[in-house]
Amino acid sequence: MSATVEAVTPETTARANGPPMSVGDAIRTRRTIRSWLPDRPVREELINELLEAALWAPSACNMQLWDFVVVTNEATRQQLEDAVPFATQAPVLIFVCYNTRFSEGSFAHIQGASASIMNMLLQGHSLGLGGFWQATIHDRAKLHAVLHLPDDVEVLATVLFGYPAEQPGAPARRDPSHMTHWEQYHPRPRLPSSPNPRDWTLGQVADYQQARIRAGPKYNKPIRSEFEVVAQFGQEALGQENPRVWLDLLPCTGLYLEHLLPAAPDADVHFVELTEQTAQFTQRRLPRLAQYHHYDGRIDLPDASVDVATCIFRLENLPPPERLRLLTEAHRVLRPGGALILTHISRRSYFALMQPIRWLMGRRDVQYVLGTDPSLGPFVPLAPHVVTRVLTDVGFNCERTVRHFPLPPEDEARHRVRALRPPLAYAQYPIQTLYGLTRPLHRLLEPWSKLQLAVYRK
Ligand SMILES: Cc1cc2nc3c(=O)[nH]c(=O)nc-3n(C[C@H](O)[C@H](O)[C@H](O)COP(=O)(O)O)c2cc1C
Numbered sequence: 001m002s003a004t005v006e007a008v009t010p011e012t013t014a015r016a017n018g019p020p021m022s023v024g025d026a027i028r029t030r031r032t033i034r035s036w037l038p039d040r041p042v043r044e045e046l047i048n049e050l051l052e053a054a055l056w057a058p059s060a061c062n063m064q065l066w067d068f069v070v071v072t073n074e075a076t077r078q079q080l081e082d083a084v085p086f087a088t089q090a091p092v093l094i095f096v097c098y099n100t101r102f103s104e105g106s107f108a109h110i111q112g113a114s115a116s117i118m119n120m121l122l123q124g125h126s127l128g129l130g131g132f133w134q135a136t137i138h139d140r141a142k143l144h145a146v147l148h149l150p151d152d153v154e155v156l157a158t159v160l161f162g163y164p165a166e167q168p169g170a171p172a173r174r175d176p177s178h179m180t181h182w183e184q185y186h187p188r189p190r191l192p193s194s195p196n197p198r199d200w201t202l203g204q205v206a207d208y209q210q211a212r213i214r215a216g217p218k219y220n221k222p223i224r225s226e227f228e229v230v231a232q233f234g235q236e237a238l239g240q241e242n243p244r245v246w247l248d249l250l251p252c253t254g255l256y257l258e259h260l261l262p263a264a265p266d267a268d269v270h271f272v273e274l275t276e277q278t279a280q281f282t283q284r285r286l287p288r289l290a291q292y293h294h295y296d297g298r299i300d301l302p303d304a305s306v307d308v309a310t311c312i313f314r315l316e317n318l319p320p321p322e323r324l325r326l327l328t329e330a331h332r333v334l335r336p337g338g339a340l341i342l343t344h345i346s347r348r349s350y351f352a353l354m355q356p357i358r359w360l361m362g363r364r365d366v367q368y369v370l371g372t373d374p375s376l377g378p379f380v381p382l383a384p385h386v387v388t389r390v391l392t393d394v395g396f397n398c399e400r401t402v403r404h405f406p407l408p409p410e411d412e413a414r415h416r417v418r419a420l421r422p423p424l425a426y427a428q429y430p431i432q433t434l435y436g437l438t439r440p441l442h443r444l445l446e447p448w449s450k451l452q453l454a455v456y457r458k
Contacts, residue, residue, distance in 0.1 A: 026125055033132055035165040037165045047094075067096075084143060124161050129162065213278050226405065241308045247272070247299075272299055308341065312341075317378060338457075340391075344381075398456055
């Protein structure tokens with residue numbers, strides 16, 4: 001194992017700083033750290049303490065069927081940059097591995113390895129280190145190649161350590177009474193597991209969002225090429241409207257709105273959200289959003305008081321009656337001649353075709369959806385003519401529509417393919433060439449594009 005040695009300073013460890021932490025305090029004060037001091041390497045001795053703590057975790061039959069691959073080397077971390085998020089930022093990466101051949105079915109290997117991760121995080125915390133349990137792996141094939149992992153060994157998670165460069169507050173926890181069942185399971189209102197918003201109420205969408213928001217914004221992984229066309233379209237449209245009063249409908253994490261705001265620097269920006277907690281989250285990210293209005297089917301703004309409304313990939317998350325209500329309200333608050341800038345994912349696209357395939361492959365739950373803000377919960381692509389009909393019924397005229405991505409953009413294709421097992425994952429390499437070859441088809445297939453971006457006029 002290699003690690004850079006540093007001098008012990010009084011502030012090196014929390015343990016050196018004061019009295020020992022109780023287990024309860026350690027559990028409550030540990031936070032996920034995603035930013036580390038770049039010039040504070042971690043001594044090998046401390047890394048060994050983390051690994052020793054891992055070994056004291058319980059494991060099925062005490063078999064300790066885990067492996068820890070520790071990476072501190074700068075060059076290796078650089079190699080892993082595209083494969084594992086934060087690989088170059090954290091001084092220490094511990095890849096917690098399990099062997100897929102043992103205890104399949106009971107998941108005992110995963111349970112043991114998870115317990116070892118928790119031990120490391122708590123030990124790290126008591127040593128003054130900031131740890132991060134990260135399940136995301138962008139490129140499994142590359143990770144396996146760089147670490148020389150055999151095919152029957154999987155990486156469960158990357159645990160990243162370093163000295164913290166941030167002090168995040170504690171994300172809220174759920175009320176224990178909402179999830180504790182004494183003596184037997186008591187049915188109580190639960191969130192639907194169906195990914196179709198038709199099976200949800202607006203209140204349930206709000207509850208789900210709130211839970212996702214607790215996890216922080218790190219889950220937002222939009223497809224870059226899609227993100228760019230949405231930002232460009234929105235900025236151009238807003239630039240032309242030059243609104244004085246702008247209303248965004250349900251920005252949630254604010255991922256897209258963040259990139260639209262500079263297009264109307266003088267506008268007074270209002271937004272509606274489903275819960276106070278989600279709104280606070282959005283406002284922390286975008287302090288310019290001073291004017292929050294709670295949305296419960298009504299927008300608390302006078303008639304004809306808004307110049308422009310934006311609705312970026314939001315209709316797809318709402319139960320159908322709520323789509324109509326939101327658009328009716330948007331129409332009411334817009335001034336005559338005002339614009340609604342709306343984007344949605346089309347049901348007449350390859351994306352929608354892939355949904356039954358995902359369903360057949362067993363992915364039938366609420367999932368993070370690639371392409372739009374993945375924190376939003378239930379999601380269904382919408383037929384363009386249905387969206388236009390609802391908007392026309394409400395009183396809008398469609399002024400302009402732009403469509404993008406009749407075939408998957410290159411980065412989406414690569415992302416999906418590299419998640420597969422080798423040798424299928426190797427198909428990621430010729431994707432750029434394949435993509436170039438299909439380009440002449442794009443114009444022909446345009447009506448079946450995934451992204452529909454439009455300006456509607458009141
Ligand atoms: C199994 C597991 C996987 C996680 N994966 C990620 C991840 O991929 N990206 C991320 O930013 N956070 C990840 N986290 C961290 C959680 O977001 C974090 O624990 C949660 O928001 C609570 O914050 P806290 O740890 O500070 O209390 C993961 C946590 C666990 C337990």
